[in-house]
Every structure is written in structure tokens, then in C-alpha cells.
Amino acid sequence: MEPVNTITGTMVPLMRPNVDTDQIVAKQSLKRVDRTGFGPYLFYDWAHDSEGEPRTDFVLNDPAYRAARVLVTGRNFGSGSSREHAPWGLMDWGFRAIVATSFADIFRRNCYKNGLLPVVLDESAVKHLADLAQEDPTAEVVVDLEAQKVTAAKLESTFEIDPFVKECLLKGLDEIDLTLTAEAEIARFEDSRPRYKPSV
Numbered sequence: 001m002e003p004v005n006t007i008t009g010t011m012v013p014l015m016r017p018n019v020d021t022d023q024i025v026a027k028q029s030l031k032r033v034d035r036t037g038f039g040p041y042l043f044y045d046w047a048h049d050s051e052g053e054p055r056t057d058f059v060l061n062d063p064a065y066r067a068a069r070v071l072v073t074g075r076n077f078g079s080g081s082s083r084e085h086a087p088w089g090l091m092d093w094g095f096r097a098i099v100a101t102s103f104a105d106i107f108r109r110n111c112y113k114n115g116l117l118p119v120v121l122d123e124s125a126v127k128h129l130a131d132l133a134q135e136d137p138t139a140e141v142v143v144d145l146e147a148q149k150v151t152a153a154k155l156e157s158t159f160e161i162d163p164f165v166k167e168c169l170l171k172g173l174d175e176i177d178l179t180l181t182a183e184a185e186i187a188r189f190e191d192s193r194p195r196y197k198p199s200v
Contacts, residue, residue, distance in 0.1 A: 001115035003172035007096045007143040009069030011133035012059055014043075019073060020080030021107060025089040038085055039092035060093075064137035071098045072129045077118075078107025087116045097143045099150065101126055112165050113174055119143060119150060125157040145169060 026044035047058045054061045071090065077100045078086060087110050090098065097117040111118045121129075132139045132153055141152040145166060150157045168178065179186075 001113075001172050001174045001177070004096070004115055004117050004145055004169040006145065007069055007117065008140060009096070010065070010067060010138060011070045011072050011099075011129060011141055012065045012068040012095075013130040013133040014059055014071060014073045015127075015130050017074035018076045018079055021078060021083050021086040022080050024078065024086040025083065029089070030083070030085065032085075035088050036092055038089035039094070042089045042093045062137070065133075067094070068133075068137075069094060069096045070141050070143060071095050072126060072133055073098060073100045075101045077103050078111075079104040082106045082110070084110050084114070087111045087114045091116050099126060099129060099141075099143075112169065115169065115172065115174075117143065117145060117169065119159045121150060121157050121159055125150070125155060128152070128155050 023043060023045065025038055026041050028044060029038055029041035032038065043058070043060060047055060047060055049055055059065055077098065086107060091114060095116065097119055098111070099119045099121055101123050102120060103111075103118045108118050129141060129150075129152055132141075132155075139153060141150060143150050145161070148159050148161060148166075150159060168174070173181070
């Protein structure tokens with residue numbers, strides 16, 4: 001996956017609590033077998049009417065927010081099923097970080113594994129960012145993983161992250177990449193195994 005370090009960009013305010021993975025990526029897209037192409041299905045049931053036409057009152061359909069890289073949202077984001085399609089859809093749309101007061105555990109771990117950065121800030125900081133984005137869609141935020149800091153107009157807030165997860169994100173290492181860092185040791189182990197033991 002791509003390394004994560006500093007994410008700079010505009011924001012989308014979606015201040016709804018308990019957004020579950022069924023809403024993040026709709027059931028219509030689950031027949032896809034690739035990790036890409038899920039962006040058009042992001043929040044599909046909120047973004048479209050019963051005829052499948054885009055709703056003009058949904059924030060992601062506002063052209064002013066189309067280039068945003070950071071989603072600012074409500075508590076317990078990503079609850080529900082464990083589908084990995086949720087971070088795939090968010091990343092395919094263009095998001096690289098999500099800011100909320102809390103995340104569902106499985107969703108948060110799926111984000112880490114795919115290079116999407118979930119950032120937990122306190123309620124006042126999240127509200128400040130959401131208000132800023134709503135008032136001015138061109139307002140930028142900087143999410144600095146190395147410094148564990150979020151900065152925007154009149155806001156500077158730090159966030160916590162597991163040191164091992166942080167290192168993996170900074171280096172762009174998913175679970176396969178982590179395994180491959182020990183490729184030489186694995187090869188030595190396999191070479192030293194008695195020949196009568198299974199090799200695969």
C-alpha cells in the first residue's frame with residue numbers, strides 16, 4: 001500500500017453518528033471482486049433517490065466538496081459488518097483520512113490495513129472542523145501522522161495511534177509487506193527444515 005505521512009486537503013462534513021458499513025458501501029456493489037471501483041457506490045442510498053438519481057441535498061453530490069481528501073463525521077463511524085469494501089470505497093472516492101470522535105474497531109483495523117487513516121479527536125475539535133468545512137468548502141486541514149497532529153484554521157489538536165500501526169502506515173506496510181520484510185529469514189528456515197517434513 002502507499003505510505004501515509006502528511007495529508008493536506010479540503011474536508012467533507014458528514015456529521016451523522018453510527019454510520020455503518022452497509023451505508024458506507026451499499027449492497028449493490030458487493031458483487032464486485034476487485035478492490036477498486038467502489039467510489040460511485042459510496043453512501044449510495046443517501047446519495048441517490050429511489051429512482052437512482054443523485055440527490056442534490058447530499059453533501060458528496062455537491063461539486064464544491066468533490067476534491068476533498070478528509071471526511072469529518074460523527075461518533076462510532078464504521079459500525080456494522082466487517083466488510084473491507086467500506087475503506088475501499090472511501091479511498092476510491094479520494095479520501096485519505098477520516099476524523100471522528102470514535103470508530104468501530106473492525107472498521108478502524110481495516111482502514112489501517114489499506115492505508116486509510118482514521119483519526120480520533122475530541123468532540124469540540126471535530127465540530128470545529130465540520131463547521132469550518134460547511135462554512136467554507138475550500139478550507140484546508142493538515143493531518144500529520146508523523147507529528148500526530150491535526151491543524152486547520154484556529155485549530156491544532158493531537159491524536160493517539162498505536163506505535164506499530166503508525167510505523168506500518170508511514171512505511172506503507174500491509175500484512176503481506178510485513179511478511180516479505182522477513183523473506184530472507186523465512187527462506188533460511190525453509191532451507192533448514194528436514195526434507196521429510198511438508199514444504200507447503
